[in-house]
Amino acid sequence: MRLLTEVLADVVGVEQVSADHHFFHDLGADSLVMARFCARVRKRADLPSVSMKDVYRHPTVESLAAALTGPGATAPAPAPPTAATGAATTDGTPVTSASTATVPPSGAPAPASAADAARAADEGPARAGTRQYLLCGLLQFLFFLGYSCLTALAAVRGYEWISGASSLTGRYVRSVLVGGAGFIGLSAVPILAKWTLIGRFAPGRFPVWSLAYVRWWVVKTLIRTSPLRMFTASPLYVLYLRALGARVGRNVAIFSTRIPVCADLLTIGDGTVIRKDALFSCYRAHAGFIQTGRVTLGRDVVVGEQTVLDIDTSMGDASQLGHASALHAGQSVPARERRHGSPAEPTTTDFRAVEATGCSTARKVCYSAGQLLALLLGWLPLATAGVALLLAAAPQLNAPLGSGASLFAGWTFWLGALIASFAAFFGAVLAGLLLQGTVPRLLNLALEPDRVYPLYGLAYGLQRAIAFLTNRKFFPTLFGDSSAIVHYLRYIGYDLRRVVQTGSNFGIEVKHDTPFLSAVGSGTMAADGLSVVNARFSSTSFSLSRASIGARSFLGNHVVYPSQARTGDNCLLATKVMVPIDGETRENTGLLGSPPFTIPRTVLRDTRLSHLGSSGELHRRLAAKNRHNAVTAVLYLLARWFHIFVLTLLALGVKTLYPAVGVPVITSAVVLSLVFSVCYFAFLERAVAGFKAQKPLNCSIYDPSFWRHERFWKMASVEPAPFFNGTPFKNVVLRLLGARIGKRVFDDGSIFPERTMVTVGDDCTLNAGTVIQCHSQEDGAFKADRTTIGAGCTLGVGALVHYGVTMADHVDLACDSFLMKGEYVPSYARWGGNPARHLPDPTPHPHTCAAARA
Numbered sequence: 001m002r003l004l005t006e007v008l009a010d011v012v013g014v015e016q017v018s019a020d021h022h023f024f025h026d027l028g029a030d031s032l033v034m035a036r037f038c039a040r041v042r043k044r045a046d047l048p049s050v051s052m053k054d055v056y057r058h059p060t061v062e063s064l065a066a067a068l069t070g071p072g073a074t075a076p077a078p079a080p081p082t083a084a085t086g087a088a089t090t091d092g093t094p095v096t097s098a099s100t101a102t103v104p105p106s107g108a109p110a111p112a113s114a115a116d117a118a119r120a121a122d123e124g125p126a127r128a129g130t131r132q133y134l135l136c137g138l139l140q141f142l143f144f145l146g147y148s149c150l151t152a153l154a155a156v157r158g159y160e161w162i163s164g165a166s167s168l169t170g171r172y173v174r175s176v177l178v179g180g181a182g183f184i185g186l187s188a189v190p191i192l193a194k195w196t197l198i199g200r201f202a203p204g205r206f207p208v209w210s211l212a213y214v215r216w217w218v219v220k221t222l223i224r225t226s227p228l229r230m231f232t233a234s235p236l237y238v239l240y241l242r243a244l245g246a247r248v249g250r251n252v253a254i255f256s257t258r259i260p261v262c263a264d265l266l267t268i269g270d271g272t273v274i275r276k277d278a279l280f281s282c283y284r285a286h287a288g289f290i291q292t293g294r295v296t297l298g299r300d301v302v303v304g305e306q307t308v309l310d311i312d313t314s315m316g317d318a319s320q321l322g323h324a325s326a327l328h329a330g331q332s333v334p335a336r337e338r339r340h341g342s343p344a345e346p347t348t349t350d351f352r353a354v355e356a357t358g359c360s361t362a363r364k365v366c367y368s369a370g371q372l373l374a375l376l377l378g379w380l381p382l383a384t385a386g387v388a389l390l391l392a393a394a395p396q397l398n399a400p401l402g403s404g405a406s407l408f409a410g411w412t413f414w415l416g417a418l419i420a421s422f423a424a425f426f427g428a429v430l431a432g433l434l435l436q437g438t439v440p441r442l443l444n445l446a447l448e449p450d451r452v453y454p455l456y457g458l459a460y461g462l463q464r465a466i467a468f469l470t471n472r473k474f475f476p477t478l479f480g481d482s483s484a485i486v487h488y489l490r491y492i493g494y495d496l497r498r499v500v501q502t503g504s505n506f507g508i509e510v511k512h513d514t515p516f517l518s519a520v521g522s523g524t525m526a527a528d529g530l531s532v533v534n535a536r537f538s539s540t541s542f543s544l545s546r547a548s549i550g551a552r553s554f555l556g557n558h559v560v561y562p563s564q565a566r567t568g569d570n571c572l573l574a575t576k577v578m579v580p581i582d583g584e585t586r587e588n589t590g591l592l593g594s595p596p597f598t599i600p601r602t603v604l605r606d607t608r609l610s611h612l613g614s615s616g617e618l619h620r621r622l623a624a625k626n627r628h629n630a631v632t633a634v635l636y637l638l639a640r641w642f643h644i645f646v647l648t649l650l651a652l653g654v655k656t657l658y659p660a661v662g663v664p665v666i667t668s669a670v671v672l673s674l675v676f677s678v679c680y681f682a683f684l685e686r687a688v689a690g691f692k693a694q695k696p697l698n699c700s701i702y703d704p705s706f707w708r709h710e711r712f713w714k715m716a717s718v719e720p721a722p723f724f725n726g727t728p729f730k731n732v733v734l735r736l737l738g739a740r741i742g743k744r745v746f747d748d749g750s751i752f753p754e755r756t757m758v759t760v761g762d763d764c765t766l767n768a769g770t771v772i773q774c775h776s777q778e779d780g781a782f783k784a785d786r787t788t789i790g791a792g793c794t795l796g797v798g799a800l801v802h803y804g805v806t807m808a809d810h811v812d813l814a815c816d817s818f819l820m821k822g823e824y825v826p827s828y829a830r831w832g833g834n835p836a837r838h839l840p841d842p843t844p845h846p847h848t849c850a851a852a853r854a
Contacts, residue, residue: 035822179380326816353536480508482629521551761791
């Protein structure tokens with residue numbers, strides 16, 4: 001106990017700490033301070049290892065010491081050996097590229113155990129040569145260029161044929177035929193490519209940047225850009241997966257838009273339901289390899305919202321996995337048992353929210369036929385008509401190019417492009433806003449709360465239409481992080497009658513199943529990534545229920561909030577927390593982790609940041625924030641419009657030059673559009689930050705520094721980088737955006753909200769859905785700091801790394817993990833969980849099965 005007290009006093013910065021002092025209430029520490037305390041303790045060979053979960057459960061030195069030394073406590077780890085990681089300078093300091101530190105900061109633990117180091121040596125990252133890396137990028141670029149040009153050429157030829165019709169009826173018929181042919185072609189190409197280039201996927205692994213990887217990447221890209229992805233939650237989507245090789249039973253409902261790539265390794269039994277935002281791709285990247293493995297789901301299985309199923313996982317018949325949970329590689333759920341958490345552990349909670357009903361084959365056929373008819377007879381001809389109307393609104397754009405004349409010489413051309421782009425962009429914004437406020441309200445009149453409806457009927461179609469129309473990302477991005485978001489959400493149907501304006505009630509990412517059954521209490525704030533789940537689905541039925549978030553609460557990033565939530569007023573729901581749906585109603589407390597455990601609702605340090613002293617000062621600061629946010633919204637609209645204007649110029653150039661030049665002009669336009677978009681949005685993002693790296697912040701949300709950070713988020717919301725996932729070009733784009741990225745980093749779809757505060761070392765592997773978030777907001781307090789990822793690290797699928805984190809070299813972070821702020825992870829360690837901690841040997845690790853196969 002004495003040693004723990006000494007370490008705590010040194011971290012907190014006081015001379016003496018009593019054994020019964022509460023870490024948060026008496027000492028005023030926060031999670032960042034306590035993360036440093038945990039790191040110091042883990043460094044000491046004479047003290048047992050301690051995690052943030054231990055700190056929250058035992059918030060005094062006395063109780064913590066008792067828990068760590070009592071029955072069942074883990075013995076102190078032996079002193080680890082010193083591991084050399086990288087070359088050394090003349091003074092003996094280790095060096096890695098991208099300024100990645102291999103020497104732990106003051107108070108950080110030494111490298112992990114010898115077993116971890118030996119494991120890392122056996123499973124070290126596959127390091128591709130420079131030639132192989134560049135060849136891969138070249139082949140990927142040639143594929144993109146060829147496929148884009150072919151589709152663009154087909155679109156131009158189709159539009160020419162449509163325009164040649166002499167009557168309105170003829171144009172409509174031709175639009176239907178062209179649209180149908182294009183839909184069939186774009187849907188068939190991924191299937192043909194998969195069976196031609198790959199055949200059947202099998203469990204195994206292959207190095208990234210290799211020729212085998214190029215073939216796999218081509219198939220993955222085609223699969224995930226297929227128009228059939230629009231039919232998620234439809235019987236057509238199930239047919240698409242079967243065509244790709246998946247074994248999918250009858251009455252299976254899949255609501256996740258994340259299409260599994262290695263479909264041959266996916267087995268889903270009859271009556272299973274997979275809810276939205278679940279990740280089950282049947283592959284993952286690790287240490288420079290793509291590893292493929294099976295995901296097997298039995299009959300009548302329930303997979304909750306925002307879950308991750310790693311490779312080599314299985315669920316038995318009638319088993320359940322709760323929302324915000326994960327199965328790590330090698331984990332399985334026995335038949336008729338329930339699991340929750342990350343990694344999943346046993347629970348008695350029932351996640352089967354609604355009972356299944358009858359769903360006939362005729363109902364599925366009629367619903368699917370209706371979807372296809374709506375697309376082919378409605379949406380595609382409407383898009384063609386929109387292009388025709390746009391050209392008719394600016395007839396000067398149709399003037400033929402004179403002999404020897406320059407394309408952009410005449411002022412009428414520029415004026416026409418300006419008018420066309422302005423009318424198209426702002427007209428679409430106004431029309432979309434009007435549509436969101438009217439059509440969903442009319443459709444909602446036919447739906448009743450808490451009534452069970454069968455899938456694939458009229459009520460189901462109405463619910464899907466409401467969700468589609470009211471979840472367009474453009475408007476939350478425009479209005480989010482400002483007072484306007486409250487008015488917008490109320491406009492589309494949210495119950496916000498008792499909400500108190502803070503200027504940051506909601507972020508720029510908020511979604512729901514229906515806005516008309518979503519309510520938020522007075523004084524509550526929510527960060528980005530809130531997902532309100534007020535539609536409950538089985539494999540054949542659904543019902544809508546009211547989801548009510550309590551008053552005076554705060555919801556962190558990436559929170560799934562179900563309608564059955566057992567949380568009341570004055571709750572802190574931390575980032576990636578699993579919101580409980582059973583037990584007593586939690587009030588006046590905080591919840592962290594998956595499965596959740598209680599933490600303090602707030603701490604003294606954060607209260608000081610958000611306190612303004614008087615209501616008059618609050619109103620003055622809020623008014624100033626509103627003015628700043630209004631300017632930000634105008635800048636955002638103008639920036640988006642100018643992008644459309646330049647793309648319009650390129651499209652009109654193609655239209656004018658194509659008869660004389662042919663296919664080369666299409667190729668040039670595709671390349672120019674891509675290069676311009678990347679450079680333009682990179683310029684905007686860097687300009688908003690003053691062409692400087694962002695600095696650590698610790699301030700109130702009413703501080704101008706935070707307002708500038710909000711402006712940065714909005715202008716950076718259009719990310720060109722995801723377009724390059726899985727290619728060497730992703731690293732180039734991230735460097736252009738200000739991130740410090742090492743050599744040969746493999747990025748399959750990571751997100752960096754603050755690019756200039758992120759450092760990633762050589763040969764790292766970043767999986768799909770990985771988030772490196774260098775900020776955190778809690779009530780009125782905002783904090784931001786740099787995060788460093790060492791060389792050779794692997795971040796699992798759906799993992800989130802918080803601000804102020806340092807990961808030393810060759811760290812393995814498991815899927816769906818939440819690595820909390822201020823943590824230091826020693827080299828060669830394997831961490832996982834929510835919150836993340838060192839994984840003991842008995843826990844099923846990611847890569848176990850793949851390593852065994854290798």
